[in-house]
């Protein structure tokens with residue numbers, strides 16, 4: 355089930371590399387640390403309005419940076435394909451946009467303003483080429499993605515308000531595999547404390563609990579728990595885990611400290627209850643507090659639920675075929691190493707979501723880059739996938755033929 359080559363040629367004629375790079379520059383040069391992406395959202399809305407699209411700005415419970423929504427509709431029945439991206443970036447010093455050796459650089463170039471620019475270019479290609487013959491495109495962009503400053507609640511709200519397509523493409527920096535499964539993730543911060551003041555070790559009351567001993571016991575219990583989790587292996591994702599990334603206590607060698615702090619993550623497999631794991635974690639802490647005579651507090655931040663892609667959905671085979679036709683190779687199936695908005699689309703709406711963006715790197719550093727030629731490829735891939743996916747009716751099965759393209763002006 356190949357696309358006619360003429361559709362690809364026709365779409366390519368309506369792709370504009372300079373316009374794509376200009377869009378990415380404008381987005382990058384609107385700094386947008388998570389929680390403060392208002393300027394970048396406004397900038398994207400201005401770009402789309404200047405292009406003649408009608409833009410909606412639902413705030414999704416975050417009025418400081420209302421989301422950006424465009425519905426491009428053909429008026430003919432068919433599916434809605436959503437292009438979704440986040441415009442916020444991690445909290446690092448701002449790096450302005452520049453091009454160097456055909457690479458786009460600057461804050462968010464990789465994660466994920468380069469990808470959002472490619473999705474916008476796909477939208478323009480579909481509109482200008484008139485290649486989309488049925489169904490519609492829903493473009494959404496938002497804030498509050500990057501943890502720990504954001505936890506996805508703006509997008510969650512949009513999904514719950516029904517601003518969601520039948521399938522979603524996410525141009526995050528992942529291009530070498532088609533991710534079918536991913537673990538859910540929460541971060542945790544634990545503070546173990548005792549009631550007495552800081553005191554010289556020889557002056558301490560002998561019944562005063564040791565926060566360092568309690569911290570060490572917590573490390574040992576979490577290690578045993580992690581080993582138990584490792585017994586169950588998912589073929590794509592590996593195992594669930596409980597991980598400790600930091601432990602701190604004490605001021606000098608002979609002072610009896612008042613608190614011990616630990617931080618880490620908890621990841622779980624698709625098909626398991628991510629919320630229940632918080633209860634399990636808190637029960638473990640309550641047992642330890644009682645046994646050690648310490649007080650234990652915990653901040654638990656639920657980041658995203660686990661991810662699964664239903665490979666029986668026709669969206670998947672259409673995406674694979676479109677990829678193969680453009681790249682002359684099959685995209686291998688694989689795991690999603692990080693959590694992203696696709697996890698929310700699957701967990702909250704049961705919608706198939708494919709994370710696929712430009713070849714890029716340096717995400718979560720000050721040295722982000724995205725390959726401009728690959729941004730062009732992604733724009734074409736998104737447009738081509740949309741042509742076939744949107745035109746096929748909701749009742750269509752994966753065995754049916756590709757829709758016949760309507761005649762279009764060259």
Ligand SMILES: [Zn+2]
Nearest residue numbers: 440465466526
């Ligand atoms: Zn991202």
